[in-house]
Amino acid sequence: xxxxxxxxxxxxxxxxxxxxxxxxxxxxxxxxxxxxxxxxxxxxxxxxxxxxxxxxxxxxxxxxxxxxxxxxxxxxxxxxxxxxxxxxxxxxxxxxxxxxxxxxxxxxxxxxxxxxxxxxxxxxxxxxxxxxxxxxxxxxxxxxxxxxxxxxxxxxxxxxxxxxxxxxxxxxxxxxxxxxxxxxxxxxxxxxxxxxxxxxxxxxxxxxxxxxxxxxxxxxxxxxxxxxxxxxxxxxxxxxxxxxxxxxxxxxxxxxxxx
Amino acid sequence: xxxxxxxxxxxxxxxxxxxxxxxxxxxxxxxxxxxxxxxxxxxxxxxxxxxxxxxxxxxxxxxxxxxxxxxxxxxxxxxxxxxxxxxxxxxxxxxxxxxxxxxxxxxxxxxxxxxxxxxxxxxxxxxxxxxxxxxxxxxxxxxxxxxxxxxxxxxxxxxxxxxxxxxxxxxxxxxxxxxxxxxxxxxxxxxxxxxxxxxxxxxxxxxxxxxxxxxxxxxxxxxxxxxxxxxxxxxxxxxxxxxxxxxxxxxxxxxxxxxxxxxxxxxxxxxxxxxxxxxxxxxxxxxxxxxxxxxxxxxxxxxxxxxxxxxxxxxxxxxxxxxxxxxxxxxxxxxxxxxxxxxxxxxx
Amino acid sequence: xxxxxxxxxxxxxxxxxxxxxxxxxxxxxxxxxxxxxxxxxxxxxxxxxxxxxxxxxxxxxxxxxxxxxxxxxxxxxxxxxxxxxxxxxxxxxxxxxxxxxxxxxxxxxxxxxxxxxxxxxxxxxxxxxxxxxxxxxxxxxxxxxxxxxxxxxxxxxxxxxxxxxxxxxxxxxxxxxxxxxxxxxxxxxxxxxxxxxxxxxxxxxxxxxxxxxxxxxxxxxxxxxxxxxxxxxxxxxxxxxxxxxxxxxxxxxxxxxxxxxxxxxxxxxxxxxxxxxxxxxxxxxxxxxxx
Numbered sequence: 067x068x069x070x071x072x073x074x075x076x077x078x079x080x081x082x083x084x085x086x087x088x089x090x091x092x093x094x095x096x097x098x099x100x101x102x103x104x105x106x107x108x109x110x111x112x113x114x115x116x117x118x119x120x121x122x123x124x125x126x127x128x129x130x131x132x133x134x135x136x137x138x139x140x141x142x143x144x145x146x147x148x149x150x151x152x153x154x155x156x157x158x159x160x161x162x163x164x165x166x167x168x169x170x171x172x173x174x175x176x177x178x179x180x181x182x183x184x185x186x187x188x189x190x191x192x193x194x195x196x197x198x199x200x201x202x203x204x205x206x207x208x209x210x211x212x213x214x215x216x217x218x219x220x221x222x223x224x225x226x227x228x229x230x231x232x233x234x235x236x237x238x239x240x241x242x243x244x245x246x247x248x249x250x251x252x253x254x255x256x257x258x259x260x261x262x263x264x265x266x267x268x269x270x271x272x273x274x275x276x277x278x279x280x281x282x283x284x285x286x287x288x289x290x291x292x293x294x295x296x297x298x299x300x301x302x303x304x305x306x307x308x309x310x311x312x313x314x315x316x317x318x319x320x321x322x323x324x325x
Numbered sequence: 326x327x328x329x330x331x332x333x334x335x336x337x338x339x340x341x342x343x344x345x346x347x348x349x350x351x352x353x354x355x356x357x358x359x360x361x362x363x364x365x366x367x368x369x370x371x372x373x374x375x376x377x378x379x380x381x382x383x384x385x386x387x388x389x390x391x392x393x394x395x396x397x398x399x400x401x402x403x404x405x406x407x408x409x410x411x412x413x414x415x416x417x418x419x420x421x422x423x424x425x426x427x428x429x430x431x432x433x434x435x436x437x438x439x440x441x442x443x444x445x446x447x448x449x450x451x452x453x454x455x456x457x458x459x460x461x462x463x464x465x466x467x468x469x470x471x472x473x474x475x476x477x478x479x480x481x482x483x484x485x486x487x488x489x490x491x492x493x494x495x496x497x498x499x500x501x502x503x504x505x506x507x508x509x510x511x512x513x514x515x516x517x518x519x520x521x522x523x524x525x526x527x528x529x530x531x532x533x534x535x536x537x538x539x540x541x542x543x544x545x546x547x548x549x550x551x552x553x554x555x556x557x558x559x560x561x562x563x564x565x566x567x568x569x570x571x572x573x574x575x576x577x578x579x580x581x582x583x584x585x586x587x588x589x590x591x592x593x594x595x596x597x598x599x600x601x602x603x604x605x606x607x608x609x610x611x612x613x614x615x616x617x618x619x620x621x622x623x624x625x626x627x628x629x630x631x632x633x634x635x636x637x638x639x640x641x642x643x644x645x646x647x648x649x650x651x652x653x654x655x656x657x658x659x660x661x662x663x664x665x666x667x668x669x670x671x672x673x
Numbered sequence: 674x675x676x677x678x679x680x681x682x683x684x685x686x687x688x689x690x691x692x693x694x695x696x697x698x699x700x701x702x703x704x705x706x707x708x709x710x711x712x713x714x715x716x717x718x719x720x721x722x723x724x725x726x727x728x729x730x731x732x733x734x735x736x737x738x739x740x741x742x743x744x745x746x747x748x749x750x751x752x753x754x755x756x757x758x759x760x761x762x763x764x765x766x767x768x769x770x771x772x773x774x775x776x777x778x779x780x781x782x783x784x785x786x787x788x789x790x791x792x793x794x795x796x797x798x799x800x801x802x803x804x805x806x807x808x809x810x811x812x813x814x815x816x817x818x819x820x821x822x823x824x825x826x827x828x829x830x831x832x833x834x835x836x837x838x839x840x841x842x843x844x845x846x847x848x849x850x851x852x853x854x855x856x857x858x859x860x861x862x863x864x865x866x867x868x869x870x871x872x873x874x875x876x877x878x879x880x881x882x883x884x885x886x887x888x889x890x891x892x893x894x895x896x897x898x899x900x901x902x903x904x905x906x907x908x909x910x911x912x913x914x915x916x917x918x919x920x921x922x923x924x925x926x927x928x929x930x931x932x933x934x935x936x937x938x939x940x941x942x943x944x945x946x947x948x949x950x951x952x953x954x955x956x957x958x959x960x961x962x963x964x
Contacts, residue, residue, distance in 0.1 A: 116527060142529035154524035156517050158584065163644045167513045171529035175510060187509075195645065215520075234528065388764050435949040441763030442706050443948055446899055450944035453896060457941065461934040568892065572775055575768060583764075608782035608888075615775025622769045623757055 068127075069094045069238050069270030070115065075124035077110055084110040085121070086294045094237070095268040097260060099275060099285030099302070103315055106291040108274045109151070112240050115272070116148050117141045128238060143171055147231035148240035153223045157216035161207065161226050164215055165198035166191075168230035201233035202226070205259060221252045228259065238270045239263065245277040253280055260284050282306065290314065338639030339587030343500070350493050354486045362485050364601060366557050369492035370550045371593035375577040376503045376586055377546025382575075383583035384507060385539040386519030388445045390571050391432060394452035395544045397459060397566030399425040399551020401466060404474050404561040409465075414477050418552030422545055429544020433537040452571060459563035471562025474555060488557045495553060499546060504586050506542070508644050515539050516584075516644065569611065573600070576614045579621045581628050585642055588630030595629075677809060678929040679922060684814045684883075686921020687821035691876035692898025693905065693913035694828065695869035701845040701908050702865030705763075708770040709750055711895025712777035713870040717743040718877035718886045719785045722794050740874040746777070747870025751863045759862075774891070782888040794881035813883045820879040824872065825914060832910070841865055897924075900940040903947045906954030915956065 071091040077084045085107045092098045100108050113119035115126055117138035125134045133141045156164050173194060176187055202208045205225040210218065218226065224244060231239060244256055257280060263269050275281045281288060281302070288305045290298040292314040298305050305311055335341070353365050378392045402421025406412045412420070432451060439447055459466050466472075479487030506512055514535045517525035526532055555561050573596060581592025596614070603610045621628060634640040692714065699707050721739035724730045730738070754769040786792065803810045832838035844851040844861040852858050876894075884890075901920045905912025920940060928936035947954060 118523065118526075137531070138523075138526040139529050139531040142527055148527050150524065150527075154521050154527075156520035156524070158520050159513070159516060159644060163513065166645050167517045167525075167530075168528050170510065170514060170517075173510050191645065230528070382764070386764070388767055435945070438952065439948055442767060443952070445767050446706065446903075447945060447948045450896065450900075450941040454938060454941040454945070457934070457938045461938075569775075572771060575771065579768060606783075608779040611775045611779030611782065613779075615772045615777075615779060617772070619754060619769050619772030619776065622761075622765045622772065623754075626761070626765060 068092060069096075069129060070272060071127045072111075072115070073125050073127070075111075075114055075121045075126070077107075077114060077119060077121045083294050085114070088124070088291070088294070088296055090289050090296065090299070092238070092270045092272055094270050095264050096286045097264050097271045097273055097284055099273050099281035099288040100291060101275060101278065101281055101288060101305075102291035102297075105293070106314075107294040108291055109242060110294075111291070112148060112242050112272070112274055115240055116146060142234075145235075145237040146240065147234060147236040147238070149224075149227050149231055149242060149244055151242045151246060153220065153227070155215035155218070155223050155227055155230075157214065159215055160211065161202070161213055161215065161218070162195065162198055162211040164226060164230055165201060165211075165233055166194050168201075168233045169194050169197060171234055172197075197233055201229040204232065204262070205229040206255070221248055224248065224252075225255070225259075232263065232267075235267075236269060238272070240272045240274075242274050243276060244273070245275055245280045253277070256280065257284050335639050337637055339590075340639075343587065343590065347493075347497055354482075354489060359483075359485050362489050363557070364597070366485075366489045366492045366553075368594060368597050369489075369496035370554050370557070371577065371597050372496045372590050373499050373546050373550040373553075374574055375581065375589040375593040376500055377543045377550070378574050379578045379581075379583065379586065379589040380503060380507070380515075380546070381539050381543035383578055383585070383589075384512065384519065385515040385536065387436060387536065387539065388441060389432070389436070389448040389540070389543075390445055390575075391429070391448040391452050391455075392543065392547050392574050393566050393568070393571035394455035395425045395429050395547040396551045396554070396570070397455060397563070398428055399548030400555040400561050400566065401459060401551075402548070403552035404472065404555040405465065407474055408472060414552070414556055418549070418556065421552040421555075422548030425548025425551060426541050426545040429547070430537050430541035432544075433533075433540035436540065437533055437536060449568075449571075452568065456563055456567060459566070466563075469563060471560060474559050474561065476559045477556055484559075488553070492553050492557065495549060499549070500586060500590060503546075507586060507642075511535070511538065513644055572618065573614060576618050576621075579626075579628055580617055582630030582632075583626075583628065585628065585630035585634075585640075587640065588628050591629050674929065678925045680810065680814065682922035682925030683918060684817050684921070685925065686918035687818050688876050688880050688894070688917070689897045689901045689920050690914045690917025691821055691824060691872055691879075692894050693901035693917045694825070694910060695872040695876075696895075696898050696902045697905075697907060697910050697913040698841075698872070699865050699869040700902070701910070702841050703751075703755065703862050705755065705766050705770075706899070707750065707755075707866065707869070708767065708895070709754075709774035709777055710869065710873060710898070711891030711893070712774045712781065713743045713746050713750075713891075714873040714877045714894055715781050715886070715888060715891035716746060716777055717870075717874035718794075718881050718890070719781055719792070721878050721881055722792055722886060723785075725794070736875075736878040739878050740871050743874025743877075744867040744871040748863045748867040750870070751866035755862065755866065756859060778888055778891060781891075785886075786888065791885035791887045793885055811883070817879045817883060820875070824875050824879075828868075828872065829910075837864065896944070897940045900944045900947075902954075904943055904954055906956040909954070909956040912954055912956035916954070 068091040073089050075088045076086050088111065090098070100111065102108055110119060114121050117133070117136055120135055125132055127133065128141065128144050128146055131144060133144065156167065159167065173190060199208065202211060205228055207222065207225050207229060210222065210226070215223070228244070245253055248256065260271060260273070261284060264271060273281065273285065285302055287300065288302050289296055290305055290311050297310045297314060298308045350365060354362060357365065374392065374396060381387050381389055399421045402424040403414065403417040406417035406420055407414065432448065435447060436444055460469050476484035477487060478484065482490070514525070514530045517528070517530055518532065518535055522532060577592035577596045578589050580595060581590070582588030599613060600610065603613060625632060630640060634642070692710070696706060696710055699705070699710070717739035720742050721735045724735035724738050725732060750773050754773045755766070758765050758769055803812060832842065840856055841861055841864065844856055844858055848858055897920060901916035902913050903916070904919060905914070905916030920943060923943065924936055924939040927939045
């Protein structure tokens with residue numbers, strides 16, 4: 067059973083079709099790259115999956131369960147997490163507090179107990195902090211717990227965001243251009259990280275990316291979007307030499323030199 | 326920092342200072358004339374209002390101008406139940422607060438679709454609408470002239486002293502409650518909503534539920550304050566709950582520091598003092614508070630509490646209670662960044 | 674009765690339309706709503722009064738003086754309360770303009786009268802009503818309508834045809850691009866604030882002879898102007914005008930047929946309903962979600 071499956075998704079905004087009849091399925095422990103020229107509909111795709119955009123037609127299934135039209139917070143409760151193109155760390159909270167917020171769904175309301183600062187609440191917080199520590203360790207940001215979100219550099223924020231998404235123990239992860247603005251060194255970090263997430267945790271990853279180098283290296287399979295439709299799908303090597311894909315990126319009349 | 330210095334920092338923290346003020350207030354009736362007692366009661370009421378508003382504006386980021394109107398609903402609710410149905414204050418004040426809370430929560434529904442500017446103006450319109458109801462639904466609310474209430478009777482205390490103590494204790498409880506709530510899962514959720522709604526949603530935080538809770542909680546505070554206000558004044562009239570009060574409340578939380586409970590208490594105090602000093606000149610009041618609002622926003626956006634937190638570590642707000650082994654590593658890093666790190670500990 | 678109400682509604686509607694126009698202009702050019710807008714109106718109304726009644730200057734000069742002052746106030750407000758906060762968050766911006774509004778209101782109250790003092794501006798034309806068939810007109814109403822029309826047309830021409838007007842439009846549509854082609858965005862903002870305030874000043878001048886001036890009138894008109902702007906669609910200037918007239922008429926009809934107390938509240942109800950059910954307004958383009 068696939069972790070994530072989209073069937074015939076179509077979305078249009080004000081008469082313009084952002085996605086037309088897009089279908090794909092991502093298996094558990096698979097890294098699926100999504101590439102395509104600008105305006106292809108990649109971000110719309112992510113927004114549809116996580117619930118921020120409602121498709122006009124089609125359905126989204128998470129682990130066999132239909133989630134089309136559900137609220138983003140409800141879909142998150144089913145094990146979906148995403149990262150964003152622009153920084154989405156909570157600037158006014160420290161890294162640790164960000165991580166604890168990421169475990170919102172793993173903790174329970176306990177209103178009265180909180181007011182009385184009961185022991186159960188303190189225990190739970192200790193565990194939450196422990197889990198935060200482990201997640202920060204995983205991405206290599208263990209020393210930054212006490213820093214405010216907005217004090218971190220862009221690359222650092224990226225890593226913490228990934229940790230925050232992971233700390234809720236998701237089964238599916240959507241990543242919206244995680245490599246944007248990162249240096250080569252960081253790129254290698256992200257590459258390693260993605261593989262570890264897939265291998266150690268069995269998470270299905272949908273990776274929307276512009277940085278072709280990263281996508282080609284790390285994806286198990288790639289889906290290519292252009293003007294809202296899927297124009298190719300397959301292993302990185304196949305996709306790279308697909309004529310349709312080259313045309314989409316470089317226009318007709320480009321002759322691949324040797325490759 | 327020297328050990329003695331560290332202790333001094335702790336002593337100057339919001340907790341110890343708050344405790345000191347509380348005890349000072351406990352003794353106030355022994356030395357004060359009735360007017361000063363009245364001002365003291367006003368202080369407690371303002372504190373409740375400011376802290377409640379800060380939960381909504383400072384922590385949840387919802388710029389609502391409806392607090393003064395809801396304060397009025399609490400007052401009218403408590404007063405009218407007493408006058409029309411003969412209920413005692415013991416029943417009518419909580420009932421008024423419940424009504425205020427219900428109305429406040431309902432406002433959250435349209436608030437889900439409105440942001441920033443539009444929320445501000447919609448809540449402003451709502452506040453004006455409420456004012457209009459107070460003025461024009463004469464059969465129930467007695468119109469522009471308002472109505473009188475009998476003061477509550479207390480054994481051993483005068484009405485003035487009795488209401489002073491009630492206000493003081495309620496304020497103390499509500500402030501501590503607010504501090505606890507902010508450091509809970511709920512607090513982190515509403516802060517997340519403030520700092521990044523979309524990201525908060527992606528982590529499973531239900532926007533409707535938490536915004537409604539924030540609006541409702543803030544309205545509950547305002548409603549309780551309203552009932553106590555009715556009790557204190559012995560009189561309820563529309564003009565008490567007007568736009569000027571709404572701006573005063575904003576000035577309190579901005580001056581004190583948006584997103585700081587202790588700051589709101591400070592802000593309430595300072596605004597009250599200024600209000601008393603300028604009592605004779607309404608126009609001067611308007612200019613002064615307008616100027617305070619403007620200058621704080623321009624020059625000191627994090628308010629007093631923000632300033633104090635840069636000087637005294639004990640004023641820094643933390644939202645996670647448990648001590649973390651991460652602190653050792655964090656201290657190393659923080660030392661580089663030349664800010665002092667200290668153990669995360671309960672700062673209720 | 675109906676025609677009487679309609680006429681009254683159109684007259685006040687013309688004023689609301691002018692106020693709304695100023696609000697929408699500033700919104701389009703800067704992306705923000707100036708809460709002090711009503712106070713510009715109030716202060717210029719008072720100044721016109723002082724110039725006309727105390728200084729004895731001719732009517733037109735007083736009006737011009739008031740409009741000029743309003744322009745200056747607007748420009749100053751932009752410089753101190755908006756520009757420094759241009760990149761700050763919405764909460765700060767709103768609170769800053771609220772602060773300015775109260776500073777102005779308090780100043781107005783201090784200079785021209787305390788609570789309960791209402792100033793009566795002497796009318797331009799004798800108040801004898803003109804009767805045409807069934808319609809009863811007060812001459813000043815005609816002045817208001819005519820004056821408002823002149824202002825609206827003049828403004829439309831300015832915005833559409835002059836270079837400055839087009840610059841403002843460009844900046845409103847795309848500030849980044851505007852900067853790239855060399856438009857001084859800050860100056861355009863200041864101009865927008867100034868012109869918006871000047872329109873409010875003109876409205877005050879037109880309105881002064883038929884209503885009483887008092888310090889709290891600014892906020893009252895601001896809310897109505899905002900209701901009109903929202904109803905018409907916050908980024909549509911034509912919408913502002915339409916909205917203004919609609920609010921005036923709705924208000925007048927409600928006041929006449931339901932109860933006089935409804936004069937005040939119609940605007941609030943319109944604001945709440947529009948924002949909840951049709952946030953785009955009647956002629957507006959973008960949704961106001963996540964603005």
